[in-house]
Amino acid sequence: MYETTNDDRPIVNGKQEPAQLKIEIPANRYFSQGKTTCPKYKSLPPPNAEPELMTCHEETSRVRPYVSGAMLRNIKFTQESYDSFIALQDKLHQNLARQRTLVAIGTHDYDTVKGPFTYEALPPEEIQFVPLNQKRSMNGAELMEFYKTDKHLSRYLPIIRDSPVYPVILDANRTVCSMPPIINSNHSKITLQTRNVFIDLTATDRTKLEIVNNILVCMFSQHTATPFTIEQIRISSPHNNETRLVPNLTPRATTASLSYINACCGLHLSAQETCALLTRMSYTAASPSPSDPDTLDVLIPPTRADILHQADIMEDVGIAYGFNKLPRAFPTVSATIGQPLPLNKLSDIIRLEAAMAGWSEVMPLILCSHDENFRFLNRQDDGTTAVKLANPKTAEYQVVRTSLLPGLLKTIRENKNHSLPMKIFEVSDVAFKDLALERKSRNERHFAAAFVGKASGFEVVHGLMDRVMAMLKSAFLTAEGGLGTVDKGKGGEGSDDNVGKAGYWIEENDEPTFFEGHAASIHLRIGGVTKVIGVFGVLHPTVLEKFELKFPVSVLEMNVEVFL
Structure with a gap:
């Protein structure tokens, strides 16, 4: 991914500096060089206690109907991990969340607020709080006016600006935690001293909501006291009689054909070799049963929402094996038949x-x-x-x-x-x-x-x-x-x-x-x-x-x- 930046370029010797070209080269897939097992992500209720409660009100269906969340306990932030946490949220906002239109993430220092929490939709004038990194309290309408010239936040204002009600997350004392998808409250700001992080996510797309939640908590769960363990919260929606625990990190079970993988890649891998390659790509794969020697049982981790078909699994086997090592057989041999729709x-x-x-x-x-x-x-x-x-x-x-x-x-x-x-x-x-x-x-x-x-x-x-x-x-x-x-x-x-x-x-x-x-x-x-x-x-x-x-x-x- 690349982008050019032209705004506010300085004038040097009477000439404007050339535009900057930013190039980002992300990792293509999760890949492990060694033969280690992939992480086992767990989402559990808190021990000896009820999960924290988030109640969704019916009015939110007018603006942003879905909510989810999670709890990360006993984190020890360093400057590097803190910066990584903020950057991860930003990347998720820009890509999967489509500039916060589909999903917006709020993170809070849990020790500064008090549950249970409510997700409501209120008129802008009734929402009063101090925005993140500010000192003056504002209501929703004033906040829209204040940030309309902000280079970072102004792009998100149109998402809710014309709505008669704005979404808001409140704690048990009616303290505002965030006004999604615009900004969090300064009251619950996370710092290097934060130990318990409460996460709220609001959305217009329920599928993307849970995908973003799973990726966020899994990627940062390595920093919790018990690595790869996330504390669940309870989402209650009385208006539609729905209650659920989130996040749900149960791996998705699927199957893949060993002969299909070998045919597409031009290889002759055994089931054990294929499972080992899939382990390096964060899957959990099991050898086929004697009654069906061609079918691999595969568990897809919650971080891999991009896996839709066995063709995606075949591609990951090719990546783990090494594309440059694949035999050059085409066009004399090909496992695929191209034809128009x-x-x-x-x-x-x-x-x-x-x-x-x-x-x-x-x-x-x-x-x-x-x-x-x-x-x-x-x-x-x-x-x-x-x-x-x-x-x-x-x-x-x-x-x-x-x-x-x-x-x-x-x-x-x-x-x-x-x-x-x-x-x-x-x-x-x-x-x-x-x-x-x-x-x-x-x-x-x-x-x-x-x-x-x-x-x-x-x-x-x-x-x-x-x-x-x-x-x-x-x-x-x-x-x-x-x-x-x-x-x-x-x-x-x-x-x-x-x-x-x-x-x-x-x-x-x-x-x-x-x-x-x-x-x-x-x-x-x-x-x-x-x-x-x-x-x-x-x-x-x-x-x-x-x-x-x-x-x-x-x-x-x-x-x-x-x-x-």
């Missing part, structure tokens, strides 16, 4: 067909402005379709496009001096909100084309559409009503004659994006199911004016995923 293969087929028809492919950016995606095309934003960027740097990158048309029209605009006619196309993704999915959005592969010339070229894009549909083995349905129309009683929509057959037809379209009477929607029937998959037509003059185009333009756009 069906959707990408279909896209390449459409690209080839359009190119052979004399159209040129373009590749605009997937981000565009809100106006280009909606207003410029005479379309309304109902707030349920477009994926919007939370903090766009420029007006050009406000939303993820829901149509390929803005990119094509901007390409034509920037190539006004190109000779006419101009025929361009794109096969790429658009994105839509989809609250039913975990990621709350989905991609959809579209094909779009645009023709610009002294004449509208409606018949040109119509011909391209017909050619692509024919190549995709979809017949054009006709009836007595005329070309491109469907007789409901003779094989059209609502008839049983076409059930099981693939075919399409067009119907007049009145979208304001297009010139009235010069547009059509594309209807596809596959297996008795009918869908509207696209539209083509001559663009409305107001659309041309907004994209600064002087000649008529005909466009085509259709969803190609339905053909898989």
Whole structure:
């Protein structure tokens, strides 16, 4: 990872010093040179006592709904370990926690506060405390104003600034411990003399919350009185009847195929040799049972949230063995078979067909402005379709496009001096909100084309559409009503004659994006199911004016995923 820093560069002899280039080269994986066993992390309740309690209030769901934590007991800080502890939090904030938007960490000197603790969401004016390393008490609103020019903390203020309530961690005496994700209280500041560290974590993503908690406490548990042992705390959420002990450091159990590992690496390792290599990478691996000699039982430590598949385990075996020592067998021998995804293969087929028809492919950016995606095309934003960027740097990158048309029209605009006619196309993704999915959005592969010339070229894009549909083995349905129309009683929509057959037809379209009477929607029937998959037509003059185009333009756009 690298970054350049340009802010506040000093002026020397009338010239500003060159920008600094910071280069960070982290360790690729946890790796042990010796044949030592990996640490056994333990999270246990305190002996002869109840775990410390953190109660989560229902109001926090309005701003930052999840909370977790842990206790590190009997630590003896040195300046080096203290600096490492602070740096670890900062690194976790920047990467896994995505600049504190997903997770924020607070660390406190437990001996300066009193449990049980509560996690609440209060109006800014009701939160009063002295921020870390400050001397003056402020409420939440004053704190936002105070830190808006701070080079370090100002970037985090927008995360909660516009919320009617701010998250806050309070102890039994209603003393503020922290206001996540902005800053801790100076009251519970950890120092070199701190012996017991109370950790709170708040989040908008529960999975990342526990990952960050596990990594933080495991990495620093070597400094506790009993190495690699963490004291659990109890999280109680009365509003959803949930109580749990955190952190949970139980290793994840999985399996890996010995033959798969050897085949991918080009090796002939025994089960014992493979287990020894995995031990060096912080796994706990056991030899296979006699009944299943090819399957290794593997325990993934809580620090390795990056391990998702046996391919990741195979990679770690290769790292431990040494990439430079792996046999050079490729391309005569290979354990993998590369092949395109069906959707990408279909896209390449459409690209080839359009190119052979004399159209040129373009590749605009997937981000565009809100106006280009909606207003410029005479379309309304109902707030349920477009994926919007939370903090766009420029007006050009406000939303993820829901149509390929803005990119094509901007390409034509920037190539006004190109000779006419101009025929361009794109096969790429658009994105839509989809609250039913975990990621709350989905991609959809579209094909779009645009023709610009002294004449509208409606018949040109119509011909391209017909050619692509024919190549995709979809017949054009006709009836007595005329070309491109469907007789409901003779094989059209609502008839049983076409059930099981693939075919399409067009119907007049009145979208304001297009010139009235010069547009059509594309209807596809596959297996008795009918869908509207696209539209083509001559663009409305107001659309041309907004994209600064002087000649008529005909466009085509259709969803190609339905053909898989």
